[in-house]
Amino acid sequence: MVDYDKTNAREWARTTFVGATGVNLPSYSADFSSINEEAIRHDVARTESFGYASTLLATEVAITPEENARITAIAREVTSKDFGIFFHAAFNTLEENIAAVKLAEQAGADRVLLSYPTSFWPTSEDEIFAYTKAFCDATDLAVMLFPIPLWQFERIHPAGMQVSFVRRLLDAIPNIVAIKSEQGFPGIGGLMEMYHHFRDEVVISCPIEADVIPLLSVMGIQYSGTSNTNWLSDWYPTALRQAQNGQWEEAMEGWWKIAPARAAAGQAQASAQTISVLNRTTWKYQEWLAGYNGGALRAPATRIPNSVMKSLRAALIASDRPVTDSPDSEFVRGRIVS
DSSP states (O other): OOSOOTTTHHHHHHHHSOEEEEEEOOOBOTTSSSBOHHHHHHHHHHHHHTTOSEEEEOOSSSOOHHHHHHHHHHHHHHSOTTOEEEEEEOSSSHHHHHHHHHHHHHHTOOEEEEOOOTTOOOSSHHHHHHHHHHHHHTOOSEEEEOOOGGGOGGGTOTTSSOHHHHHHHHHHOTTEEEEEOOTTTTSSHHHHHHHHHHTTTSEEEOOOHHHHHHHTTTSOOOEEOSOOGGGGTTHHHHHHHHHHTTOHHHHHHHHHHTHHHHHHHHHHTTTHHHHSOOOHHHHHHHHHHTTSOOOOOOSSOOOOOHHHHHHHHHHHHHTTOOOOOSOGGGTTTOSSOO
């Protein structure tokens, strides 16, 4: 059970949506018939050890609501009591997401990242509003709104979620406590607009490390998530704290130092802007380079080309970040086999 309700969820978020949020992807048994609990324990604990304040348990993969609830329970068991655990509302339908969030809340999730399923094809803001409100009304958890071109809402308005629509949502749904502001990605127009209008009401998050550290020279950003920056080990939570606490120049030194990794990661996900889906196998490989379990994802899943593997590994080395010396052939097997 969470220690807030819808009447004070935004106040709660102001004190708990801080620092950086990483991402954890599920691991499976060797025959893919079940989840690999020991590998999941290892990975979530590793994320917290790097200095992350919370993590997103990604569900945009082949996983059931019941499996996700078990992963949530494991994450709650292996992390400190103040470590935040995001439920990822990325299942197939509104009804399945509502059922899944109820299981996740019982298992220990204390916040939600709201996604929209591929089966959802709204033609009006009213339809987006109805979906969003129905989900939020069905859970007691604090919800982070997530406007991004992946949902293809730009056919309704160029911003996907324009200011007046976000205003409508915030007025009607008290447990929307934060906005992961990526309208117009890869530009920062959506972030700046959300910050300008709503920063005094809800937490405004920018998950893009390439933007956050420079922007902290002129903006007050308390929280950055969710993103797989944990492939850089402890660099991002450290740099974020520096930039937030009077050491911006030191943070920028590190920002430049990881430029090779940033460039390689951007190139590896370049297809996302045309196919509207992230290659989660690439994310899984990136984490494996940093000592996570790795392992292939359950089918259907995207593949990661050998050339991309080589590019990401070389970029981490060039950025002076920790890199496994295990050969890439071991990635698909994973470190902890069950």
